[in-house]
Amino acid sequence: MRRVYVVAGAVALLIFGKFAVQPAKAEAAATPSPAAASACDRACLNGFVDQYMAAVAAHDPSKLPHSANARYTENNVEMKLGEGLWQTSDGWGSYKVYIDDPQTGQVGFLGVSNEDTHLSVFAARLKVVDKKVTEIEVIVARPDRPGPAGSGNLTGGPDNLKDKPLFSEDEPASERVSREKLIALADGYFSTIQQNTGKLFTTFDPDCQRMENGTVTANNPDPKAGAVQRMGCQAQLETGMLKMVTRCRDRRFVVDEQRQMVFAATFFDHNGTVRKNTLVDGTVRTIGAPFDRPYTFLIFELFKIKDGKIRQIEAVLNTVPYYMPSPWVKASK
Amino acid sequence: MRIRRRILGLAAVLIVAASAAQMARAQATNPPADYDPNFNYDCDRACLNGFLDQVIAAMAAHDSSSLPLARDVKYTENGQLLKIGDGFWATASGSPTYKIYADDPQAGQAMFMGVLPENGAPVILCVRLKVELHSITEIEAIVARKEAGSIARPENLVTPNPIFAETVPPAQRRSRQNMIAIANSYFNAIEKGHASFVPFDANCNRIESGVQTTNNTALAANPDSVLGMGCADQIKTRNFQPDTLIRDRRFAVIDEERGLVFVLGFFDHDATLRSFTLADGRTVKQTRTGPWTWEIAEMFKIQEGKIMRVEALVNTGIYGMKSGW
Numbered sequence: 001m002r003r004v005y006v007v008a009g010a011v012a013l014l015i016f017g018k019f020a021v022q023p024a025k026a027e028a029a030a031t032p033s034p035a036a037a038s039a040c041d042r043a044c045l046n047g048f049v050d051q052y053m054a055a056v057a058a059h060d061p062s063k064l065p066h067s068a069n070a071r072y073t074e075n076n077v078e079m080k081l082g083e084g085l086w087q088t089s090d091g092w093g094s095y096k097v098y099i100d101d102p103q104t105g106q107v108g109f110l111g112v113s114n115e116d117t118h119l120s121v122f123a124a125r126l127k128v129v130d131k132k133v134t135e136i137e138v139i140v141a142r143p144d145r146p147g148p149a150g151s152g153n154l155t156g157g158p159d160n161l162k163d164k165p166l167f168s169e170d171e172p173a174s175e176r177v178s179r180e181k182l183i184a185l186a187d188g189y190f191s192t193i194q195q196n197t198g199k200l201f202t203t204f205d206p207d208c209q210r211m212e213n214g215t216v217t218a219n220n221p222d223p224k225a226g227a228v229q230r231m232g233c234q235a236q237l238e239t240g241m242l243k244m245v246t247r248c249r250d251r252r253f254v255v256d257e258q259r260q261m262v263f264a265a266t267f268f269d270h271n272g273t274v275r276k277n278t279l280v281d282g283t284v285r286t287i288g289a290p291f292d293r294p295y296t297f298l299i300f301e302l303f304k305i306k307d308g309k310i311r312q313i314e315a316v317l318n319t320v321p322y323y324m325p326s327p328w329v330k331a332s333k
Numbered sequence: 334m335r336i337r338r339r340i341l342g343l344a345a346v347l348i349v350a351a352s353a354a355q356m357a358r359a360q361a362t363n364p365p366a367d368y369d370p371n372f373n374y375d376c377d378r379a380c381l382n383g384f385l386d387q388v389i390a391a392m393a394a395h396d397s398s399s400l401p402l403a404r405d406v407k408y409t410e411n412g413q414l415l416k417i418g419d420g421f422w423a424t425a426s427g428s429p430t431y432k433i434y435a436d437d438p439q440a441g442q443a444m445f446m447g448v449l450p451e452n453g454a455p456v457i458l459c460v461r462l463k464v465e466l467h468s469i470t471e472i473e474a475i476v477a478r479k480e481a482g483s484i485a486r487p488e489n490l491v492t493p494n495p496i497f498a499e500t501v502p503p504a505q506r507r508s509r510q511n512m513i514a515i516a517n518s519y520f521n522a523i524e525k526g527h528a529s530f531v532p533f534d535a536n537c538n539r540i541e542s543g544v545q546t547t548n549n550t551a552l553a554a555n556p557d558s559v560l561g562m563g564c565a566d567q568i569k570t571r572n573f574q575p576d577t578l579i580r581d582r583r584f585a586v587i588d589e590e591r592g593l594v595f596v597l598g599f600f601d602h603d604a605t606l607r608s609f610t611l612a613d614g615r616t617v618k619q620t621r622t623g624p625w626t627w628e629i630a631e632m633f634k635i636q637e638g639k640i641m642r643v644e645a646l647v648n649t650g651i652y653g654m655k656s657g658w
Contacts, residue, residue, distance in 0.1 A: 077653040084624050084652060088604045116607055116622035142623040146482030146649040272424040272452065292452040293478055294410070294420045320651060321411040322420050 040128045042100040042258070045107035048128050049098060052136065053111070057091045066133040071327075073137045075318055076298050078327045085140055090114045092122075095161040097168075097314070099256045099263040099302060103179070105129055106254045108263030110302060110314060112158040113140055119158040121213045123300035123316035125254060125265065137265070137328060139300050139316050141213050147319025148290030160214040166304050166312050171260040177308045183253045185310055186262040186303045190248035193268070198240040198280035203309045208233035210313035218313070233310065243277040244270050244291035250329045260305040268297040269323055294322035364467040376464050378436040378590070381443035384464050385434060388472060389445065392425040403468040409657035410474045411648065412628060421458070421476050426450045429458070431490040433497045433644065435593040435632060437586040439509075441465055444586045444595040446632065446646060448487045451478070455487035457542055459630040459646045461585050461597065473597070473658065475630050475646055477542050482649040486543035496634050496642055501592040505637045513584045515640060516594040516633045520579040523600075526612075528568035532639045537564035539643040557617065564640065574609045575602045575619060581656055592635045597656065600627040624652040 040048070048064075055063035061081040074084040093112030100107050105128045113122040120142045127135035143157065177185075188202030195201075210218035210233055218236055220229040228236060236242075247269040254263040272294040277285045297317045304312040365372055376384075384401075391397045397417050410420040429447040436443045445460045456478045463471035477485040507515070515532055522528045539547045546552075546560055553561025559572045567573075578601040586595035604624040610616050631645040 074653070075651050077651050077655075079653045083603070088623055115604070118622040120623065140623065144482060144621055144623070144625075146480065148478070148480040271419065275452070289454075290480070292454065293424055293456075318651075321413045321654075323410075323413045323415055325413070 039131060040105055041102050042098075044131075045100045045102065045105075045126075045128060046098050048126055048133055049107055049109045049124070052124070052126060052133065053092050056086055056089045059086055059089065061086065064133055065131065066136075067129065070132070070134050070136065073327050075139055076320055076324055076326060081136070085113060085115070085138065088115045090116055093119060093158060093161070095158070095163065097164075097302065099254055099259070099261045101254045101256055101263075103257075104254065108254045108256075108300070108302065110161075110300075110316065112161060115142075118143055121158050121161065121316050125263065125300070135328075139298060139318055141316055141318050145318055148293065148295060157214045160211070160216075164312065164314075166306075167261070167302070167314075168259070170258050171306065175307050176257065176260055177305065179255050179257055181308065182255050182257065182260065182262050182303075182305055185305055185308070186253060186264045186301075187251055189303065189310065189313075190251055190264070190266055192237050193242050193245050194248040196237075196240045196243045196245070198238050200234065200237060204232070204234040205306055205309040205311040206232065206234075208310050208312065210315070212315045213317060233313065238280065240280045241277065241285070244274045244287050246271045246274065250326050252328065262303045262305070264299075264301045264303065265326070265328070266299050266301065267320075267324070267326070268299060268317075270295055270297075271322070296320050296322050296324055298324070374466060375438065376441060376467060377438050380467075381436045381438065381441075381462070381464060382434050384462055384469060385443055385445045385460060388460060388462060388469070389425075389429060389447075389449070389458075392422050393427055393449065395423055395425070397422065401468050403465070403470040406469055406472065408472045408474070411476060412650065412654055412657045414657055417472070421451065421474055424451045425458075426452050430455070431487075431493060433493045433632065435497075435586045435588040435591065435595045437588055439589075440585075440587070442586050444630070444632070446630065446644065448490045451476070454479070457485050457487045457490065457646050461595070461630075471658075473656075475597075475628060475648055477646050477648045484542050484544055484647060484649075489543035490540075494642060494644075497591065497593065497632070497644070500590055501636050506589055506592065507635065507638050509587045509589060511638070512587055512589070512592070512594050512633075512635055515635055515638065516584060516596055516631075517582065519633065519640065519643070520582060520596075520598070522568050523573045523576050524579055526568065526571040526574060528565045531565065531568070533563070533565045534636075534639040534641045535563070537640050537642060539564060539645070541645045542647045557615075564643065569612060571609070571612045572617070575604070575606055575621075576600050577603045577605070583656070583658065592641075594633045594635060596629075596631045596633070597658075598629055598631070599650065599654070599656070600629060601653065602626065603652075626650040626652045626654055628654065628656075 051064050072081045091114050095112045097110040107126050109124045111122045113120045120140045122140055124138040126133055185202050191201040217229050218233045245268045249267040252265040270291050275287050277287055298320045299317045301315040303310050391400050408415055408417045427450040429449050431448040433446045441464045443462050448455050449458050456476050459475045461473040479485050518531045522531045547564050549560045559567045559570055580599045580601055582598040584596050602625050608616050608618045628648040628650040629645055633640055634642040
C-alpha cells in the first residue's frame with residue numbers, strides 16, 4: 001500500500017512538474033519569473049468556470065473556449081464534450097466555491113447542477129492552457145446515483161450547501177504555509193484514513209468540520225446527528241474506525257495558495273474483506289453493510305487550511321465499480 | 334487465436350484419479366507441458382462447464398492457486414480490471430444455488446449465470462470464460478447486488494427454467510450467424526421501438542436480475558405498466574424510447590446445441606427525453622433526469638428460429654462506462 005501511495009505521489013509530482021514548465025507563451029519571454037508562469041490568473045480561471053457553466057446550460061460546448069483535443073470526463077467516464085450533463089443541464093444553483101491554482105493553470109469548483117429541477121451536488125476541475133480549456137473533469141452526485149444503501153447515499157443533499165465565508169477568504173501572507181505543506185496536509189489526511197491506526201499524518205484545527213454530499217459527517221452540531229457525525233475530524237480518525245477504507249488511491253491536488261485551499265481528487269477503495277475492526281481503544285467492531293462488498297468512492301475533496309491546520313473539509317463523492325481507474329491517471333496499479 | 338502459455342501447477346502431477354469422471358476432469362484441465370499428439374486438446378461442454386465450476390469454487394474458497402490460469406490471464410469485475418484474488422474473489426462466501434450454463438466449444442468460451450452468497454448475502458453472478466489449450470485466458474465477472482439503483486432480486490432466482498438446459502433437435506437449430514442476428518434484432522427493436530422484425534415466440538418471457546418483466550400481471554397493477562405484456566407487445570408500445578443506445582454488444586457465447594446466445598453490452602440512456610409519446614398516444618414523463626447506463630449480460634433461448642426466452646443480469650452502471658474488453 002505504501003508503495004502505491006508513493007507511486008500516486010510521484011504521479012502527482014510528475015503532473016505538477018509538467019504543468020509547471022508549460023510556458024505561458026505570451027508572457028514567458030518578457031516575465032520569466034515562476035510566479036508569472038501561467039497566462040491565466042484567478043479572475044481568468046474563475047471566468048473559465050463561469051463560461052463552462054454557461055456553455056453547459058446552453059448545451060453548447062462551442063461557447064467555451066477549448067482546445068481541439070480537450071478531454072471531458074463525467075463521473076470518471078471519458079466522453080465527448082457535449083455529452084452527459086451537457087445534454088441534460090437546466091442550469092445551476094447559486095452555491096459556488098472556486099479553488100484557483102494559477103501556477104498549474106487549474107481551477108477546482110464546487111456547485112449544484114440542475115437537471116429538470118433534480119439538483120445534484122457537483123464538483124469540477126478545469127485546466128486552462130493558452131487561454132483555452134484543455135481538461136474538464138466533473139462529478140455529478142445525482143440524487144438517484146447507484147450504490148450500497150448508506151454509503152454514498154447520504155441524506156443531506158444540495159439543499160444543505162450554503163455559502164461558507166471561509167472558502168472565499170484570503171489568508172494573510174504571514175499565516176500561509178507553502179504549497180508543498182498544503183499538499184502534505186491533504187495527502188496526510190488520506191494517509192491517515194488509509195492506514196487507520198489512529199496515528200495522524202496531518203494536522204486538524206479543533207473546529208474542523210467535514211461535509212460530504214451536503215451532509216455534515218464530522219463535528220455536526222445537530223444533537224440528533226449520529227454519534228460518529230458529532231465527533232470532531234481528529235477524534236474520528238484517532239479511533240481508527242475507518243479500516244474498511246482499504247486504499248485512498250490516485251491522489252491528485254489543485255492548490256490555492258492565496259486562500260490556503262487544496263482541492264484533491266482520489267478514490268476510496270473498499271475491498272469488502274474487513275469484517276471486524278479493532279479500534280485504538282481495543283473495542284472490536286463488526287463491520288457489515290455497506291462495507292461487506294467491494295466498491296469504490298470517486299471523490300473530489302476540498303480542504304481549507306487555516307494557520308497550517310485543516311479547518312473545513314467538503315467532499316463530493318459517487319459510488320463507482322470497485323477499483324475503477326481514473327482516465328486522468330495512467331497507471332492505477 | 335493467440336497461443337498463450339500456461340503456468341504449470343504442481344497439481345498436475347499430484348492428482349490421484351479416484352474415478353473415471355475425475356480422470357476426465359484431470360486430463361481436461363492439465364494438459365502436458367509439451368505437445369503430445371495423444372492428448373485431447375478439445376474442450377467440449379463438460380470440459381468448459383468444469384472450468385466454470387472450478388472458477389466459481391475458487392472464488393468461494395478465496396483460493397485461485399489450483400486453477401489452470403494462463404500466465405497473462407485477464408480478469409474484470411463489473412467492467413474494471415482487477416487482479417485475481419481481489420474483488421469478488423475475496424468476498425464470495427458459498428456455492429451457487431441457481432445455475433445456468435452456456436457453452437461454445439468452437440470459440441472456447443462459456444458463460445455462467447447464477448446466484449451466490451457474498452459475505453452471506455445473495456448476489457447474481459455472471460461469469461464468462463475463455464479457455465485456450467486448457468488454460469483460462471479470460472475471466473469476466475459481473476456481480477449484481479441488492480442496493481440503491483439496483484433491480485437485482487437474487488432471492489427470486491430459485492430454479493432455472495429447464496428450457497436453458499434442453500438440447501435443440503438438429504433440425505430446429507440455426508446457424509451461428511443466424512442466431513447472432515436473431516439476438517441482435519432484439520436490441521435493434523428496443524432502440525427503434527418496433528418489434529415486427531424480431532422472431533419472438535408467442536410464449537416468450539423475460540427475466541431481468543430475478544424479476545419477470547414480461548407477462549407479469551402481478552407487477553402490472555399500474556395501468557401504465559408494460560410488465561404485464563409479452564415480449565413483442567412491450568416493444569411495440571414504444572415504451573423503451575429512453576434506451577437511446579445499446580452499445581458494445583458482444584455475442585460472446587453461441588451454444589448451438591442448446592440454442593443459446595449470451596450477449597454482453599450496455600444500455601445507455603442519455604436522459605434527453607423528458608417525456609415521450611407512446612404508440613397509443615399517451616405521454617409518459619421520464620422520472621430519471623440524469624444520464625445513466627445499464628450493464629447487461631443477456632441470454633436468449635432460440636428454437637426453430639424463434640426467441641423462446643430471455644434471461645438477463647442488469648446492473649446499474651455509470652453513464653458511458655466501458656466493459657474492459
